[in-house]
Amino acid sequence: MSRDTSERRQRISALVREQGSVQVAPLAAKFGVSMQTIRKDLHFLTQRGVMERSYGGAISADVVNMVSEPAVETKRAIHIDEKARIGARAAAMVQPGDSVVLDSGTTTLQIAHHLPDDEEITVLTNDLDILCALARKERITVVMLGGALRRRNRAFYGGQTESALADLHVDKLFLGVDGFDLERGITTHFEPEAILNRKMVKAARQVIAVTDRSKFGRVCLHRIMNAGDIDDLVTDAGEAEGMQAAAERLGFRLHLA
Structure with a gap:
């Protein structure tokens, strides 16, 4: 292997560890080589456990199959501005007239804060903080999905929560995610959450994923659904992340906040 190749691969390794993920086309432009050469580099580094391949690039091995879930207090303190913009969008x-499910999470909490106080809107949720935010509004109809409280993220799960969705049909589901990868799908840390999310998806006419760009390329242990099975994605990421092209390829609508 030439010195240039070795040096380039070392720099790619450093980039993927620093950024969490890399894309083939920008790397080819950065190093002045063909995309086929970059693909060979990524294959070489994947074989050595540095990264995992993903659509159009690669993900750091450090973010694949993440087992550590941040506490809700930690989640509230990061990407605050991005989550507020996504929530408003x-x-x-x-x-008016919509029935919606707000999945648990700090981004969906921002949706609750920004929802108009309209008596023709019905919101279902399993999230305690979302319930408290909506309780301050005087007109909106709120339905709490019961179950067992998981204190780590202040949300309810279990058979009772799932049963509450069994006979319901809603217009929109706003789905928060822990990981969003174009190849490996939408994932979460907590298995009961993945099970409940799939029930929510089944009950909804329109599935809208909401996430900031930090979740892109991240893969958690429990899979909820394919990225191509959502109807819409609301995020703060722009064309630089290649998400518009992915949206067109997979068939979902992209909304930038």
Whole structure:
């Protein structure tokens, strides 16, 4: 292996560890080589456990199959501005007469804050903080999905929560995620959450994933659904992340906040 190749691969390794993920086309432009050469580099580094391949690039091995879930207090303190913009953009998609499910999470909590106080809107949730935010509004109809409280993220799960969804049909589901990877799908840390999320997906006419760009390329242990099975994605990421091309290829609508 030439010195240039070795040096390039070392720099790619450093980039993927620093950024969490890399894409083939930008790397080819950065190093002045063909995309086929970069693909060979990524294959070489994948074989050595540095990264895992993903659509259009690679993900750091450090973020694949993440087993450590941050506490809700930690999640609240990061990407605050991005989550607020995403919440406002997603809330604007709710129309009078809609019935919606707000999945648990700090991004969906921002949707609750931004929802108009309209008596024709019905919101179902399993998240305690979302319930408290909506309780401050005087007109909106709120339905709490019961179950057992998981204190780590202040949300309810279990058979009772799932049964509450069994006979329901809603217009929109706003789905928060822990991981969003175009090849490995939408994932979460907690198995009961993945099971409940699939029930939510089944009950909804329109599935809208909401996430900031930090979740892109991240893969957690429990899979919820394929990325191509959502209807919409609301995020703060722009064209630089290649998400518009992915949206067109997979068939979902992209909304930038």
